[in-house]
Amino acid sequence: MPLSVPVGGLLIVDVIGGYTLISLGVWFPSYQLLSLTGDIYFAWLAFLTGSVICLGTGSLIGFAFLTEGEGRVHNEISILSSFIGFGFGAAVMRMTYATVLATIL
Numbered sequence: 001m002p003l004s005v006p007v008g009g010l011l012i013v014d015v016i017g018g019y020t021l022i023s024l025g026v027w028f029p030s031y032q033l034l035s036l037t038g039d040i041y042f043a044w045l046a047f048l049t050g051s052v053i054c055l056g057t058g059s060l061i062g063f064a065f066l067t068e069g070e071g072r073v074h075n076e077i078s079i080l081s082s083f084i085g086f087g088f089g090a091a092v093m094r095m096t097y098a099t100v101l102a103t104i105l
Contacts, residue, residue: 003052011045036095043099046092053089057082 015034021027031038036046060082064075 004049004056007045007048007052011042011049014041014045037099040099040103043096044103047096047100050089050092050096054086054093057085057089061086 018027018029018033022029022033029039031040033039034042036043061079064079064082
């Protein structure tokens with residue numbers, strides 16, 4: 001949770017700020033804004049957001065399996081929703097890892 005606020009905030013500022021500056025005619029980037037292959041800032045922030053989601057939901061999955069919980073329904077629903085969130089985070093990382101890896105190498 002502590003990482004989701006700054007990373008998610010930066011992602012929101014990048015999306016809203018980029019569109020606002022382009023629509024006002026103040027900024028003319030040399031790349032296509034919010035492109036997974038062209039916009040390296042968006043790709044990095046999306047990759048970090050996906051990794052934070054995977055880290056948080058993976059922790060919830062581990063915590064649910066380590067504790068029995070109050071009842072079976074609550075435990076099963078929290079595990080199911082955590083796996084859905086983990087899949088979403090992993091999909092975001094899968095979509096952006098090529099651009100992130102290209103900027104590192």
